[in-house]
Amino acid sequence: MTASTRCGIISRMELLTQEIKAQLPKLYETDGDENKQVVCKFFNPMGRGTWFICEGEEQPSGDWTLFGLCDLGYGAEWGYVSLAELESVSLPFGLGIERDIYFQPKPATEVM
Secondary structure (H helix, E strand, O other): OOOEEEOOEEEOOOOOOHHHHHHOOOOOOOOOOOOOEEOEEEEOOOOOOEEEEEEEEEOOOOOEEEEEEEEOOOOEEEEEEEHHHHHHOOOHHHOOOEEOOOOOOEEHHHOO
């Protein structure tokens, strides 16, 4: 489900669903795996910015730390991003970072 408008108020997409949380290996669980499995994809609907997430773990604060292949338009590299960071991005027209609802889990080599 993408951002929708109700009574003039834009409702943003839920980035990390319960289903995705259940599929994500914990941080460092796939360390050393040459071909990690990408579980979900987040993207900037207005331009550069794609995150292919392979691992994630809820922190004591309630936020999630995610690990995956991150491409901000200068070439992809492995790195960490917090769910709060992704959710805080404010784009024109009330948009934010979105989850590719058609993305199917696949090996990282297939998204590089």
